[in-house]
Structures are given as C-alpha cells and as structure tokens.
Amino acid sequence: MAATMTDVAARAGVSVKTVSNFFNGYQYMRPDTRARIEAAVAELDYRINRSARALRSGRTRMIALVLPELDHSYFAQLAQEIIDAADERGLTVIVETTRGRRDRELAAVTGIAGQVVDGAIYGPVALGPHDARHIDEAFPLVVIGERLVEGLGDHVLIADLEVARTAVTHLTALGRKRVVLLGVNDSPLPRGSALRRLGAEQALTEAGLAVDPELALPVTEWHRQEGAEAISGLLDRGVAFDAVFGFNDALALGAQWELQRRGLTVPDDVAVIGVDDTEDGRFAQPPLTTVSAGRQSIAHLTVELLVRRIEHGRPAAGFSTHLMPHELVVRGSTVTLSSAPNTPAH
Template identity: 35%
Template sequence: MNLRVDSYLQISGARMSAVRLQDVAELAGVSMKTVSNVVRGYQHVSQSTRDRVQRAIDELDYRPNLMGRRLATGRTGLIALSFSNVAIPYFAELSRLVSAAANQMGYRVLLEETDGTLEGERAVLASFESGLVDGMLFQPAVVSSLEISRRRNSLPMVILGEAAAPLTLDRIMVDNFAAARDATNHLIRTGRRQIAFAGHESGRLSAASSQRIMGYQQALEDEGIPADPRLLFPRDTVTPMDAVIGVGAAVDAGIRFDGLVCRDDLAAIGALRALQERGISVPGDVALTGWDNIMMSRVTYPSITSVAPDTDALAHRATQMLIERIEGWEGAGRHELVDHRLVLRESAPTHA
C-alpha cells in the first residue's frame, strides 16, 4: 500500500470498506464539493484537480454511500436504463458502458427490457411512479414523442437513439443518416455500383432504419446511381438467421449486387453466411459493411467493416445529463450528437 495512504488511514481510523467523502477530500487536499463534482463527472473541474481527486479515490477505494445519500436527499441512488432487448449485442455493450459511467458518478443502474413493443414501453413509463429510481435513460422503439410527454411524471429522463423526443427532454444519438452515407460512399469508392441494403424491418421501419436507408440512398444519388427498391432486403426479426434468409432469398431470386450495406452487425453476420453458402466471395464478389462495431464483427471470417458509434461518449454524456437533471438542472432539452467512424476490416477493405 502507498505509505502516505497507509499513514493517513492509521491516523484517521478509516478503512477501505468505510471511506468517507471527507476522507477523499482531505487526502486530495480539496473540498468535499470538489470531490462530489468529480464523482458526478461535472465538466467544470480542472484536469489536474480531477486527476488528484481520482488518485485519492483509487487509493482509498472510495465507494459513495448510497443509503446515506437516500436518507439525506430522498434519492435512491439508482437510475434505470430501458431498451428493447439485452440479448442484442449493441445493448449489452451499451449497458456495460452506462453501468461503468454511473458507478463513476455514484449511481447504480437498473436494466428494464421492453421487447420493442408499445405495451412494454408503456409499462416502463408507468413504472416511473414506483419511486424505485431517480431517473431513466430510455431508448424507445415505437412509443411516440407525444405519448412520452404525456405519460412521464416529473422524474428526469434522457432519450437515447433516433426516435423523436419531446423538446423538453434531453436526447443523445448518432447521426445515422451521415453514418449510412459514409458506409455507402466507402463501397462506392472501392468500385461497387450495385449496392444493396439489408436488415431493416419488414414491417414498420424504426427511426434508425429509416434514417440509415435515407443516408444510403443519398450516397447513391450523389453518385448518379439509381436507387433500386429490389435491392432492399428486409428481415422479420433482429437475428442473424433472418438476415441469412432475407439475403439468401434475394440471391436465389437472381438479384445481383456487388456491395451490401447492412443495418447492423447481426444482419452483416447473417448476410455473410448467406453469401458464403452460395459460393459468393466476400469481398471479392460482394463487399459488405455492418453497424455498431460489436465484438463479434472482429472475429468473423472475413472480419466485418462496421460503423462504430462513439458509445463510450454516448454512455458517459447521457448518464451525465441525467444526473444533472436529477440534481436540479432545469434548462431546455439538450439534443446532442456523438461521433462515429467506419472501422475498415476484411469484408470491405480500402481497395476493391
């Protein structure tokens, strides 16, 4: 153990299991308010001060006392993260990042799944009344912006994703239009001219699918390539097997294409199998891109070129905005974008 910390603990009588905010402040040589600001991720703390406080937190193994805070403030120390299905790899990875960000800011996360249904999303909104959580990060799929406004009570909420959000609520998302255009442009630059889109819903399009298809179409039109509706390959459910079926059916029907933009990495994995089963080489005959940059995209053969949203920034900023609301910030809704990049791998390398 660091001698300074050991000496400090002996003098104060503190132990790692019962370290107080005051202990961290004394070791770091700052006020308790500054420690609180660092724990909650506030931006207006100098980097040198933030580093000093973080070293003290790490050395003392400080953990915020959530029960004490609830007694003092009436808050639970819990926030909810609600989305359609934790089995979808993107949401599993997002959950891990949100949990890490919340823990860093002194909160714990409760996961709620909606199955992407109107009934499930309404149930989540109704659960606000239980008082179990202090606020919610919510990624709606089907419930309308107006209904969110009507059904939520006064508890804070931050909207994730592309669905329309009330102007009074904070929202953070990726620019799906621009990202899809970037992915399509990459395929065009490698010489692909008959580019398909796969993996969107066969019924009502989600906001994300709609924006990604529009970005794909815009890239084609910018290059004078006609947008052909026959080159849209939907699927019934968000599984790789449905993408196998959808892309395979298109190939079996005689539809030819040399590039494929997939709505997400699960669709890309399914498309890859469908093409390989039919002796179609990737990327030789067809170059394809995925979306979300999930861990599986790195280990398929070939590995999958994928749109990578900055999920670290999304998780941290969304959690930060929610906690600011919980702690009394009352400004107008903030609608923010996080960056994205295209991670190039074997399925669509730089050169054709």
C-alpha cells in the same frame, strides 16, 4: 464496527467533504487525492449507506437504463459503457429490457418514475408521438436512439442518414454498383431505418447509380438470423448484387455468413458493411467493415446529461438534441487486407 466516511477521510488524510466529493463523482479532484481515497475505501472495506444518504439528500444515486434487449451485441455493449460511465459519477444503474414492445416501454418509463431512482436513460423503439402524454415530464429522462417522442428530455441520436451515406459511398467508391439495403422498414415515422434507407439511396444517386427497389430488403428484427434469411431469399431469386449494406453489424454479419455458406467470397464477390462497430464484427472472418457511431461517447454524454437534469431540473431553454459523430472503419469485408488503408481497428 462498520467503517464510516470519517474513518475513510482520516485514513486518506483528507477532509470528510473531499471524500463526499469523491463519491459524488467530482471531476476535478487531483489524481493522488483520488488514489488515496480509493486505497482507504479498499483497506476499510467502506460501503455507502445509500438509504441514509437518500433520506438526507432526497436522491438515491441510482438511475435506470431501459433498453429493448441485451442479447443484441450493440445494446449489451452500450449498457456496459453506460454502467461504466455512471460508476465514474458514483451512480448505480438498474437495467430493464422491453423487447421493443410498446406496452413494456410505457410500463417501464411510467413505473420507474415512482421507484427509488433519480432518473432514467431511455431507449424506446415502439412508442409514437401520442405516447408522450403518458410520461411525467418532470421525471429526469434522457432519450437515446429513435426520435419517436419529443419533449421528454435531452435526446442523444445517431446520425442515421449521414451514417448510411458514409457506408454506401464507401461501397460505390470501390466500384460496387448493385448494393443491397438490408434492414428497410416501411414505417411512416422518422425511424432510424427510414433515415438509413434515405441516406443510402442518396449515396447511390450521387454515384450515378439507379435505386433498385428489388435490392431493398425488409426484416422484422435487426438480428443475424434475419440478415442471413433475407440474403438467402435474394440469392434464391437469382438477383444480382455485388455489395450489402447491413443497417447494423448484426444484419451484415448474418448476410456475410450466408454468402460464405453459399460459396461466395467476401469481399471479392460481394462486399459487406455494417453499422455499430461491435466486437463481433472485429472478430469475424473477414473482419467486418463498419461505421462506428461512437458508443462510448454516447454513454458518457447520456450520463452527463442525466446528471445535469437531476441536479438542475428541466432547463428553461428547453431540452437539447445531440447528433453524435461517426467514423468509417475499413476492414477486410470490403477490401482485401493488403490494400486496406490505415484505419482504426478498435
């Protein structure tokens, strides 16, 4: 016969309420109590009856995570961080991808509201302000990334402008004067790419350098292939530059690969910096200098905000916006390893 929560409580020497708190992600439980419950769960091979639990509470302890893609290193790592953070709160995560298509983004967020999930963490990249009317504002939602649709839930943002200023200021402090801005987008919306371009141009101006439109390279996707192709085209045109700011690590890694393929040395001939602090960048040769936007902190905050919304509903004071802190991580793609300062390698 399958073990019950009462059996787990008896084996661990605690009350049934304490076991329930354990599965509900109660944060203030004593470590030794938590360890005894974990051991009892393992020994009895206990499994929560989610269907019965949902009928009693009206909640499933399941949330959705909607992202553009998972074959992008940043999104894959962010998804895992969110899954881990949710697991600490006793939540199961259902992951759905949209490929950044507006129709799929709308279908995802309108469809999951009618499914057996308590709420969603939502990362749109194609929606606009006019799309808000399609989304049920009563459904618990936390939006991450682009500031495209306001008023749907709490919003967790990367400080795109400040991140870009940090990256380009690092390059200009090293004496680089011709900085490629790799990843620009001409959209009139306040997209992350537009803010990163603005922040980068501000850093150039503050360093007394001209902003050269020829060094602003648009791409269709923030992937390695697009980064490599954009840099290849710049080299073919004979445009002089001594640094590349990739608007994410993938673009920067594609640029670094193409530079090396064409016989240029990184960082001596061209310094390269990205954004995101992905694992791929740490193991590149040379390792990629980057600006970390606090992926783990984003994951924990989004889960915490969603749980709060699920439990308490729409806040009377309105939804909150959280701009995440960032950190420059200096590696060998901008300075030689022997001269690199003591910075976190992560």
